[in-house]
Amino acid sequence: MxxxxxxxxxxxxxxxxxxxxxxxxxxxxxxxxxxxxxxxxxxxxxxxxxxxxxSGMDELLQEAFTRFATAVSDEFEQHMAAVATREDAVEAVVAIIADTVFASPRDLVLTHELYTLAAREPAFRALTNAWMTRSRTALERHFDPATARMVDALIEGLTIHRALDTEPHDAQVVAEAVRRITAIGT
Amino acid sequence: MxxxxxxxxxxxxxxxxxxxxxxxxxxxxxxxxxxxxxxxxxxxxxxxxxxxxxSGMDELLQEAFTRFATAVSDEFEQHMAAVATREDAVEAVVAIIADTVFASPRDLVLTHELYTLAAREPAFRALTNAWMTRSRTALERHFDPATARMVDALIEGLTIHRALDTEPHDAQVVAEAVRRITAIGT
DNA sequence: ACGAGTTGCGTACGATTGTACCCATGACCC
DNA sequence: GGGTCATGGGTACAATCGTACGCAACTCGT
Missing domain, CATH: 1.10.10.60 (Homeodomain-like)
Known part of the structure; x- marks a missing residue:
C-alpha cells in the first residue's frame, strides 16, 4: 500500500x-x-x-505564530550577536532593515497579521511582547535602553512602510537615520 | 407610530x-x-x-476605512499646519506621537486592521498609500523628503509599539529621538 | 384625496464554518 | 503470528455567514 x-x-x-x-x-x-x-x-x-x-483554531494559530516569531527573533539575534563595535551594530541594523529579516512578502504579511491579533487578544500580545523584548535586549548589548527602544521603533516603522509602499527604501538614507538616532556621526 | x-x-x-x-x-x-x-x-x-x-461587504469596509483614514489624516495635517519653525515641527511630531492622533485603543486597533488588509488587497493599499503620502507631504513642509520619510517611519514604529506595549513612551526620549533624526541639536 | 412609484425591510436559501463522534486501521506485546 | 489497544480519519451536525428576492410602507404629483 x-x-x-x-x-x-x-x-x-x-x-x-x-x-x-x-x-x-x-x-x-x-x-x-x-x-x-x-x-x-x-x-x-x-x-x-x-x-x-x-484543541481548536486558537491553539493552532498560537503555535503557528509562536514558531514564526521565534524564527524571526532568532534571525534578529543572530545578526546582532556577530557585531563587536557600535559602528558594526549600526551596519547590522541597516542590514536587518534592508533585506535580511523582513525580506519576503510572506513574512511582512505574517507580521501584520500577528500584530493585528496581538492588538486585540492578550495571548498573542504576550507573544509579541516576548519577541520585542528579545530584539530590544539584543540591541541593548550595543546601545543604551532608550536608544535601543527608538532604534527598534524605527525598524518597526520601516518594516511597516515596506509592506505598504511600492518602492523599497534607500539604504543610504536608512543608514544615515540609524546613525543619527544612535548619535554616531557619519 | x-x-x-x-x-x-x-x-x-x-x-x-x-x-x-x-x-x-x-x-x-x-x-x-x-x-x-x-x-x-x-x-x-x-x-x-x-x-x-x-453592494457587499467589500464596499462597506472600503467606505469605513476611507472615513477612518481621512479623519486621522486630517488631524495629522492640522497638527502640522499650525507650526512655523523646524523646532515647532519637532514639537508637533512629539505631540502627535504622545497623545493626540493615536490616543485611543480603538484607533490603534483600526490602524492595524487596515494595514493588514492593505498588505493583501490592492484597493486598501491605495487607501493607505494616500494616507501616508498626505502625512509625508505635511512633514515635507518642514523637512527634506528623506528626513520626512524617516520621521514618518519613526512615528509609525512608535505607534505600533504603543499598541503592543503596556507602558507608554517617555516623552523626553521620543523628543530626543526626533531631534536627532531631524538633525536638530538639543 | 388618491394612485403610482420609489424606498426600505423581512425572510429564506445555499454555502461554509468549527467541532464532535464513531469506527477502521496499523503497531506492539505475548 | 495473532489479539488488543491506542492512534487517527471520515462524516455528520448545528450554527453562521453573505446575499437575493418579493412585498409592505411611505411620499409625492395631480
Whole structure:
C-alpha cells in the first residue's frame, strides 16, 4: 500500500507540517480566511487531523505564530550577536532593515497579521511582547535602553512602510537615520 | 407610530450610521469577526439595510476605512499646519506621537486592521498609500523628503509599539529621538 | 384625496464554518 | 503470528455567514 498521498499512518512530523501549512495559508488568505479545511488541504492531511492534533483554531494559530516569531527573533539575534563595535551594530541594523529579516512578502504579511491579533487578544500580545523584548535586549548589548527602544521603533516603522509602499527604501538614507538616532556621526 | 426603535422610514443618516457602527464593530471584533448581521445590530438597523445601502461587504469596509483614514489624516495635517519653525515641527511630531492622533485603543486597533488588509488587497493599499503620502507631504513642509520619510517611519514604529506595549513612551526620549533624526541639536 | 412609484425591510436559501463522534486501521506485546 | 489497544480519519451536525428576492410602507404629483 504505497500509493502516494494515501494511507499515511504513523507520520510523526504531521503536527509540524500542519503548523507550517497553517502559516502558508495565513500568509495567502489572512487569519480571517484561515479555516481547518484550508489548512488541512494545504498540509495534505484529512480534516479530522485538525481536531486530533489541536484543541481548536486558537491553539493552532498560537503555535503557528509562536514558531514564526521565534524564527524571526532568532534571525534578529543572530545578526546582532556577530557585531563587536557600535559602528558594526549600526551596519547590522541597516542590514536587518534592508533585506535580511523582513525580506519576503510572506513574512511582512505574517507580521501584520500577528500584530493585528496581538492588538486585540492578550495571548498573542504576550507573544509579541516576548519577541520585542528579545530584539530590544539584543540591541541593548550595543546601545543604551532608550536608544535601543527608538532604534527598534524605527525598524518597526520601516518594516511597516515596506509592506505598504511600492518602492523599497534607500539604504543610504536608512543608514544615515540609524546613525543619527544612535548619535554616531557619519 | 412613534414606538422607539420601530418604523424608522426616511432616515437620511442611516448610511452614515452604518459606517460608524461598522468601524465600532471592526475595533471590537476585528475585520474577521465583522459581519452584516453584527454591524446591523450595532447600528440598530435591519439586516436588509446592509444589502440595500452597500453592494457587499467589500464596499462597506472600503467606505469605513476611507472615513477612518481621512479623519486621522486630517488631524495629522492640522497638527502640522499650525507650526512655523523646524523646532515647532519637532514639537508637533512629539505631540502627535504622545497623545493626540493615536490616543485611543480603538484607533490603534483600526490602524492595524487596515494595514493588514492593505498588505493583501490592492484597493486598501491605495487607501493607505494616500494616507501616508498626505502625512509625508505635511512633514515635507518642514523637512527634506528623506528626513520626512524617516520621521514618518519613526512615528509609525512608535505607534505600533504603543499598541503592543503596556507602558507608554517617555516623552523626553521620543523628543530626543526626533531631534536627532531631524538633525536638530538639543 | 388618491394612485403610482420609489424606498426600505423581512425572510429564506445555499454555502461554509468549527467541532464532535464513531469506527477502521496499523503497531506492539505475548 | 495473532489479539488488543491506542492512534487517527471520515462524516455528520448545528450554527453562521453573505446575499437575493418579493412585498409592505411611505411620499409625492395631480
Amino acid at each position: 504505497s500509493e502516494p498521498g494515501r494511507r499515511r499512518r504513523h507520520d510523526p512530523d504531521r503536527r509540524e507540517r500542519i503548523i507550517d501549512a497553517c502559516l502558508d495559508v495565513i500568509a495567502e488568505e489572512g487569519v480571517a480566511g484561515t479555516s481547518h479545511r484550508r489548512v488541512a488541504a494545504a498540509a495534505d492531511v484529512p480534516l479530522g487531523s485538525m481536531t486530533y492534533h489541536f | 412613534s414606538e422607539p426603535g420601530r418604523r424608522r422610514r426616511h432616515d437620511p443618516d442611516r448610511r452614515e450610521r452604518i459606517i460608524d457602527a461598522c468601524l465600532d464593530v471592526i475595533a471590537e471584533e476585528g475585520v474577521a469577526g465583522t459581519s452584516h448581521r453584527r454591524v446591523a445590530a450595532a447600528a440598530d438597523v435591519p439586516l436588509g439595510s446592509m444589502t440595500y445601502h452597500f
